[in-house]
Amino acid sequence: MYPENFRYTKEHEWVLVEGGAATIGITDHAQHELGDIVYVDLPKVGAHLEKGKTLGSVESVKAVSDVYAPVSGEVTETNGLLADSPEKLNEDPHGAAWLVKLTLSAPAEVENLMTAAEYQTYVGAEN
Amino acid sequence: MSEAPLLKTPLNSVHRALGARMVDFGGWDMPVQYSGVIDEHNAVRNSVGIFDVSHMGEIEIHGPEAAKLTDFVTTNNVAKLKQGQAHYSGLLYEHGGFVDDILVHKINDDHYFLCVNASNQDKDFEHIRSHNAFDAEVDFTSSRYAQIAVQGPNARATLQKLTPVDLTAIKYYWFADGEFGGVPARIAHTGYTGEDGFEVYVTPDEAVNIWGQIVEAGAEFGIKPCGLGARNTLRLEAKMALYGHEIDASISPLEADLGWIVKLDKGEFVGREALVKQKESGLTRKLVGFEMRGRGIGRDGYEVHLDGAPAGWVTSGGPAPTLCKNIGLCYLPVEQAVPGRNIQVVVRNQPVDAVTVETPFYKRAK
Numbered sequence: 356m357y358p359e360n361f362r363y364t365k366e367h368e369w370v371l372v373e374g375g376a377a378t379i380g381i382t383d384h385a386q387h388e389l390g391d392i393v394y395v396d397l398p399k400v401g402a403h404l405e406k407g408k409t410l411g412s413v414e415s416v417k418a419v420s421d422v423y424a425p426v427s428g429e430v431t432e433t434n435g436l437l438a439d440s441p442e443k444l445n446e447d448p449h450g451a452a453w454l455v456k457l458t459l460s461a462p463a464e465v466e467n468l469m470t471a472a473e474y475q476t477y478v479g480a481e482n
Numbered sequence: 483m484s485e486a487p488l489l490k491t492p493l494n495s496v497h498r499a500l501g502a503r504m505v506d507f508g509g510w511d512m513p514v515q516y517s518g519v520i521d522e523h524n525a526v527r528n529s530v531g532i533f534d535v536s537h538m539g540e541i542e543i544h545g546p547e548a549a550k551l552t553d554f555v556t557t558n559n560v561a562k563l564k565q566g567q568a569h570y571s572g573l574l575y576e577h578g579g580f581v582d583d584i585l586v587h588k589i590n591d592d593h594y595f596l597c598v599n600a601s602n603q604d605k606d607f608e609h610i611r612s613h614n615a616f617d618a619e620v621d622f623t624s625s626r627y628a629q630i631a632v633q634g635p636n637a638r639a640t641l642q643k644l645t646p647v648d649l650t651a652i653k654y655y656w657f658a659d660g661e662f663g664g665v666p667a668r669i670a671h672t673g674y675t676g677e678d679g680f681e682v683y684v685t686p687d688e689a690v691n692i693w694g695q696i697v698e699a700g701a702e703f704g705i706k707p708c709g710l711g712a713r714n715t716l717r718l719e720a721k722m723a724l725y726g727h728e729i730d731a732s733i734s735p736l737e738a739d740l741g742w743i744v745k746l747d748k749g750e751f752v753g754r755e756a757l758v759k760q761k762e763s764g765l766t767r768k769l770v771g772f773e774m775r776g777r778g779i780g781r782d783g784y785e786v787h788l789d790g791a792p793a794g795w796v797t798s799g800g801p802a803p804t805l806c807k808n809i810g811l812c813y814l815p816v817e818q819a820v821p822g823r824n825i826q827v828v829v830r831n832q833p834v835d836a837v838t839v840e841t842p843f844y845k846r847a848k
Contacts, residue, residue, distance in 0.1 A: 393779070394777075416520060417514070419781060
């Protein structure tokens with residue numbers, strides 16, 4: 356369910372690190388809890404994200420949820436697919452519906468995030 | 483939040499067995515969604531959905547002066563109600579703000595049946611009692627009823643299978659008492675979705691049985707259990723007020739665009755004087771609908787700007803699944819509360835363009 360090569364936060368974001376770059380998204384657990392996603396608000400390319408600060412927001416029919424940056428860095432790309440098809444986040448949160456890509460400014464931050472097994476246990480305990 | 487245990491309807495175990503997501507709704511453990519808000523919303527617009535609304539409260543007024551008391555504490559004209567007819571009405575404070583919005587059903591000359599909001603039922607009961615200077619008795623009867631709403635173009639066909647009562651003979655906002663699914667029931671042609679439908683009242687011990695029979699009868703129409711999420715998107719498209727959002731103790735029915743439930747010429751009633759004064763001096767603010775034009779969704783409580791300056795607030799807002807638009811209701815200065823005004827809704831500190839529009843947003847084809 357949760358890819359082994361991702362790292363995870365308690366706020367249900369995932370991050371995939373490849374060299375000095377990272378891709379960020381929300382987890383399947385997060386999309387399931389939110390329900391029908393109707394709007395995704397993302398930062399602009401070039402924005403500097405600070406770990407733990409708001410990255411953007413994801414809105415379901417019922418509510419708005421903040422998404423937090425799991426790591427710090429500069430945004431290099433945002434997922435244009437989500438502007439027109441926010442529902443993709445319900446369908447493929449770990450794949451096509453990633454949120455942003457960034458260049459890591461503090462790569463060591465990743466080490467503090469949960470592994471797939473740890474996250475699985477975490478969401479298991481939350482339910 | 484208090485630590486008091488959540489209240490449960492007689493259908494709680496049914497919701498849990500269906501895998502509903504449950505939320506604390508004003509102290510009640512209620513289903514917010516089953517298959518998904520949009521899916522449930524569409525089921526009601528296109529076919530039929532079933533809602534547990536047993537959390538709603540019931541208050542009954544009996545006695546030789548039941549009509550007089552009911553008329554004195556509500557804004558609509560009780561004298562106009564015929565036996566078996568219901569209407570939407572307001573319970574007001576002396577200052578003209580809402581205690582609650584309610585449905586009044588006339589059982590007979592000596593008996594009126596009020597359906598009230600769950601979270602307001604205690605204060606409603608106290609409020610009505612405090613004004614009872616009549617030869618009438620006020621009974622708090624919520625515990626005697628479960629209420630199941632069945633809404634959508636196939637609601638009648640679904641329910642007709644379960645009752646000898648001719649449902650085509652029950653006009654909109656009328657009701658009939660009769661056998662339903664083998665048990666005594668009150669079948670009301672009412673609803674909170676903007677769609678055709680009924681609300682069925684039975685005793686709590688029959689709720690699970692009746693829910694099961696309705697689900698079976700509706701299977702051929704693809705009936706879906708619907709939660710509070712869909713109930714909210716449906717009622718918002720139909721511009722039906724929700725207590726705590728469009729209306730509350732600080733808002734009068736005139737401001738809430740509910741002048742049609744206020745009958746100032748019917749005689750004395752609680753709040754009348756304040757409304758007369760408000761009408762004479764003119765309203766300062768009024769409820770109006772809007773559609774988002776820019777990217778973003780106006781949500782409950784968001785600030786509304788006119789020409790860059792704060793001018794009002796969103797009472798309810800969100801996506802309208804049937805209309806594929808982001809809509810909402812907001813309070814604005816009365817002269818601006820008309821269709822066609824360019825406004826900005828402040829979404830996360832960012833003013834986003836919107837325009838005021840005619841309401842209701844959605845009206846079913848008759």
